[in-house]
Amino acid sequence: VRRKSYADMSCSVARALDVVGDPWTLLVVRDAFFGFRRFEDFQRRLGVPRNTLTERLNRLTEAGVFEKVPYQEKPVRHEYRLTAKGRALRPVIITLLQWGDEWSDIGPPPVVFRDDTTGEVVEPLLVDRRTGVPLDEMRFRAVPNRDAASSVAPETA
Amino acid sequence: VRRKSYADMSCSVARALDVVGDPWTLLVVRDAFFGFRRFEDFQRRLGVPRNTLTERLNRLTEAGVFEKVPYQEKPVRHEYRLTAKGRALRPVIITLLQWGDEWSDIGPPPVVFRDDTTGEVVEPLLVDRRTGVPLDEMRFRAVPNRDAASSVAPETA
Numbered sequence: 001v002r003r004k005s006y007a008d009m010s011c012s013v014a015r016a017l018d019v020v021g022d023p024w025t026l027l028v029v030r031d032a033f034f035g036f037r038r039f040e041d042f043q044r045r046l047g048v049p050r051n052t053l054t055e056r057l058n059r060l061t062e063a064g065v066f067e068k069v070p071y072q073e074k075p076v077r078h079e080y081r082l083t084a085k086g087r088a089l090r091p092v093i094i095t096l097l098q099w100g101d102e103w104s105d106i107g108p109p110p111v112v113f114r115d116d117t118t119g120e121v122v123e124p125l126l127v128d129r130r131t132g133v134p135l136d137e138m139r140f141r142a143v144p145n146r147d148a149a150s151s152v153a154p155e156t157a
Numbered sequence: 158v159r160r161k162s163y164a165d166m167s168c169s170v171a172r173a174l175d176v177v178g179d180p181w182t183l184l185v186v187r188d189a190f191f192g193f194r195r196f197e198d199f200q201r202r203l204g205v206p207r208n209t210l211t212e213r214l215n216r217l218t219e220a221g222v223f224e225k226v227p228y229q230e231k232p233v234r235h236e237y238r239l240t241a242k243g244r245a246l247r248p249v250i251i252t253l254l255q256w257g258d259e260w261s262d263i264g265p266p267p268v269v270f271r272d273d274t275t276g277e278v279v280e281p282l283l284v285d286r287r288t289g290v291p292l293d294e295m296r297f298r299a300v301p302n303r304d305a306a307s308s309v310a311p312e313t314a
Contacts, residue, residue: 011184011187011254011257011267011268012253012254012255012256012257012258012261012263012266012267012268013183013184013187013250013253013254013257014180014184014257015257015261015263016253016254016256016257016260016261017180017183017184017253017257018180018261019261020253021179021180021183022178022179022180023171023174023175023178023179026170026174026178027168027170027171027174030168030170030309031309033299034299034309034310034311035311036311045309064260085260088256088259088260089256090292090293091252091255091256091283091292091293092249092252092253092256093170094252094283094292095248095249095251095252095283096169096170096173096174096177096249097168097169097170097173098169098248099169099173099245099246099248099249100168100169100170100171100172100173100174101169102245103173103221103242103245104169104172104173104175104176106169106172107305107306108302108304108305108306109169109302109305110168110169110301110302110305110307110308110309110310111168111169111299111300111301111302111308111309111310112299112300112302113292113297113298113299113300114297114298114300115285115288115290115296115297116296116297116298117296118288120287122285122286122287122292122297123285123286123287124283124284124285124286124292125283125284125285125286126248126251126252126281126282126283126284127281127282127283127284127289128272128279128280128281128282129279129280129281129282130277130279130280131272131275132284132289133272135247135248135251135270135279135281136247136248139272139273139274140270140271140272140273140279141270141271141273142190142191142268142269142270143268143269143270143271144267144268145265145266145267145268145269147265148264148265148266148267149264149265150267151267151268152187152188152191152202152267152268153191153267153268154191154192154193
């Protein structure tokens with residue numbers, strides 16, 4: 001069953017979900033951040049049906065999240081490397097991970113981020129780049145961008 | 158078709174996706190952040206089939222993302238309010254939005270975050286809470302947590 005496309009919505013969340021709005025897809029990207037690149041590794045780790053995995057990897061390659069690179073000649077074998085667009089998904093994976101850590105009954109977080117320089121475990125926090133103020137404060141509001149043609153955000157939000 | 162459950166994976170990303178790893182689900186949550194609370198509003202804005210929306214709202218209510226609250230008596234009508242667990246999805250929505258802004262061909266971002274205090278448009282950035290250092294630097298690595306029973310992260314990541 002082919003998913004409906006959300007790409008026609010005037011919303012960047014919808015556009016993003018059109019590419020990565022599927023659990024297998026984000027789990028493949030998660031494993032790519034762990035350093036895995038090969039079909040067999042993704043397949044073994046996720047237990048995903050081979051045809052599903054093939055479809056997801058092809059879609060992510062078409063979307064420019066992965067680059068398909070040969071790593072062996074006879075026979076030709078490819079691996080999937082995150083592109084700049086793929087690596088830019090890191091904050092999405094980190095915020096999902098943080099939410100799962102906090103709100104599922106998983107116990108101690110299975111994965112932590114460690115700062116190589118200090119050895120300390122890191123606590124991710126979303127801030128405003130300019131002021132450093134955390135975005136969980138009430139003073140920040142999502143509003144329609146005056147420079148955009150249309151927007152799903154209501155004027156009153 | 159009922160999705161496979163990822164909840165048995167020892168990974169918080171998988172646990173998170175078990176709840177929100179479906180595009181409609183995150184679009185409903187997005188609209189809840191915009192202030193919408195009623196079935197008819199979600200339905201009209203998303204164009205999602207009514208039975209799909211009913212199923213997603215029920216699932217999100219069971220998962221504790223929404224609280225179902227009556228807003229009218231005869232006949233009884235309910236609205237869906239984000240709980241603390243639901244509001245904690247804000248960074249996930251913001252990072253997805255930011256990725257869609259940057260990497261889809263959507264043009265000027267349809268939605269921006271504005272700082273009510275300064276009037277400035279905000280640029281979200283994920284940092285380490287303690288040091289303020291952006292997490293896109295190479296010095297941060299995902300590693301298995303020694304305090305957890307098991308982890309999907311490889312020792313070598």
